[in-house]
Every structure is written in structure tokens, then in C-alpha cells.
Amino acid sequence: MDSSKTLQQIPKAALLPEIVYQQLRNAILTGVFRPGETLRQEDVAKQLGVSRGPLREALPRLEAEGMIVSMPHRGCAVVSLAPEEIAEIFELRGMLESSLAKMAARERSAETARQLQALNATMRTLAESDSEADRVRWYDHNYELHNLLLSSAGRKHHLRILEIVKALAEPYIRMEINLTGNLMVAQQEHEDLVEAFAAGDCERLEDLTRVHVQHTADRLMNAIHHHPPADIAQRGAAAKADITEL
Numbered sequence: 001m002d003s004s005k006t007l008q009q010i011p012k013a014a015l016l017p018e019i020v021y022q023q024l025r026n027a028i029l030t031g032v033f034r035p036g037e038t039l040r041q042e043d044v045a046k047q048l049g050v051s052r053g054p055l056r057e058a059l060p061r062l063e064a065e066g067m068i069v070s071m072p073h074r075g076c077a078v079v080s081l082a083p084e085e086i087a088e089i090f091e092l093r094g095m096l097e098s099s100l101a102k103m104a105a106r107e108r109s110a111e112t113a114r115q116l117q118a119l120n121a122t123m124r125t126l127a128e129s130d131s132e133a134d135r136v137r138w139y140d141h142n143y144e145l146h147n148l149l150l151s152s153a154g155r156k157h158h159l160r161i162l163e164i165v166k167a168l169a170e171p172y173i174r175m176e177i178n179l180t181g182n183l184m185v186a187q188q189e190h191e192d193l194v195e196a197f198a199a200g201d202c203e204r205l206e207d208l209t210r211v212h213v214q215h216t217a218d219r220l221m222n223a224i225h226h227h228p229p230a231d232i233a234q235r236g237a238a239a240k241a242d243i244t245e246l
Helices: 012-029 041-048 052-064 083-106 110-127 132-151 156-180 184-199 202-226 229-238
Strands: 068-071 075-078
Touching (some): 012 041, 012 156, 083 132, 110 184, 132 184, 184 202
16 A cells, blocks of 8 residues: 555544444344334434434335335334244345355365364353343354354355355244254254264255254244233343443
8 A cells, every 4th residue: 555645534423323223133143122012213213322423324124125014104123024024034044054064164265163162162151040140141152153153164155045044043043942942953963063064975965954053943933823912022031231322
């Protein structure tokens, strides 16, 4: 870069919309805001400690990603999917993740395999715990494990499309665990995934990934069928935490 040419510093205030966007996106993914919940701009801005300006800039990005929907005269709400839409999202996720998993096993490195094994061991301990805090940590590690494994494929466009699909599915994955309270089935499937990855077994990892996503969808659909909406909302509220003030 020519030393005689410099870039102007960006004022910190200009970064606020991006930070607000990231905070809200994470809040939706982690269940702070549940599917169908209305986002009152005044309340959200107050929690974040910002004016409504950065919030108004962040909301259209979330809407473009399909995470929220605008409602005339009512602001925005987190997207709530019908059961058939949830099934479609998980079907699409299974297709994308299984093909990525096959490529990831082919391109794997010993270091990534080691990281996955260490992460999976931590998740096993958390899954065996009765602590709600440990369950929340397991959620976060679950997202991390899948990202680490699939990113080994090195297919950035494929991964970008998957990220959009995952953003729609993630709140429902957390809902499934809240409703069933069972982490061990998913945990055992993770251990099989990591084992196949470390062995470089492309075909097996592809099949295991497809089955893993389908099993998650099946448990979720069964839980939704057997729990009334009021019960789902109550359990979601019990797991809710405030978003961090900026």
C-alpha cells in the first residue's frame, strides 16, 4: 500500500449497526428471542443500550436472512415456521451437511481431528450434567463442533448457504432439547461423527450426518406434536436470558 495514501478511520458509532446485528442474530440463534416473539424496538434498544437508529439498520439484514418478519403497524417478530416448513428446513440441512461432511472427511487434517475429539470429550461431560448452565454450554459447543467439522471441506459458498439454513433451524434444535431434556442421543451421534471424520471414512460420515440431522428433526416434530404451544412458550421463557448491553 502506498504510504502516501491513508484510509480514514471509521467512527465507532458507524460500527454500531453491525454490532447490533450480530447481537440480535445471536440472541435469536440462542433462544433469547423465541420463534414468533415480537421484537419491540424500544425494548430491544433499551436492553442493548443504543438508540433506535442502529437497530433500524440491523433489522432489514435479519429480515433478508429470513430470521425475522415485518408486521404492519406491529414492528417485527422472529420467524415462526409451520411444522411442514420445519421439516423442509431440516431436509435441506441434511442434504447440505451430508455432502459437506463427505468432502470434509476427504480434506481432514490431524489437527482438526484432535480438536474435534477434545471438543467432543468436553461435550460428553456437559451432556452428563444436570446443570442448566452446562446444557447451555453444550448448545454452544454443538454449534462449534458442526462448524469445525464442516469447515474442513473448504467450500465457502456451500458453507455460506448452509449458514442461512442453520440460522432458521438452530432455534428449533434448542427447542427440541428443552422439550425432551435429552442430550445423550445427540451426543452419541456426535461421537460417531468425530470417529468417522478422524478415520477419513467419507461415505460413513456422509451417511451418519444425514441420519443425525433427520433424527434431530424427528425428535423435534414428535416433541411439538406432544406439547401444546403454551408449554413450548413456558419452557422457552424459562431458558431465556437478557442480551448483553453494548
